[in-house]
Amino acid sequence: MSAGRLRRTLQIMEFTMKKLIFVIALGLTLAGAPAFAYDYRYDNRATYVSPGRSGLDWRINRLNRMLAHVRWQLSRYRGDWHLRREVDRISVQVNRVNWRYRHGYDTWRLRREIDSLRYELHQIEMRLHVRYGDYYRWD
Structure with a gap:
């Protein structure tokens, strides 16, 4: 039991x-x-946008990524010393642009310098004869 x-x-x-x-x-x-x-739909995303910079932080980020990508291409496609020296010169200018951005430099001049540096990096890509799929999309 x-x-x-x-x-x-x-x-x-x-x-x-x-x-x-x-x-x-x-x-x-x-x-x-x-x-x-x-x-x-009602999410307030104002904290992600820096007022008054007009997308300059996006351009700076894009420039830094493009520089890193061109450095990778330079090592992959074995660029000569002329191209390496030019990328080093551009790298110094990119560092200068980053410093100016952090310390509140004139946005119009920075935007112009960024566009110029991106153009120079693209020209290096062209001189390296990079394959079509390895070009940095900079649209």
Whole structure:
């Protein structure tokens, strides 16, 4: 008789544990539902835009990425010492542009210098005879 009672007690405890696991899973599911109901249309993204810079930070970032890409191309396509020296000169100018940007230099001049440096980097790509798929997309 005691074995039957023990079996019944274990069955009740097992059923109770299954109910508890189900309730916890249901609670976690319902708690996560409001996270998916967030409306992104009214998201205020003003913190991601620096006012008054008119996209200059985007241009600086793009210039730095292009310089890194041209350095990679220079090592891959084995550019001669003339091209390496020119990339080093452009690298110094890019560092100067980065410093001027961080210290609040004239945005119009910076934009003009950035465009000029990107043009020079593109000319180096052309002289390296880079394959079509390896050109840096600078649109």
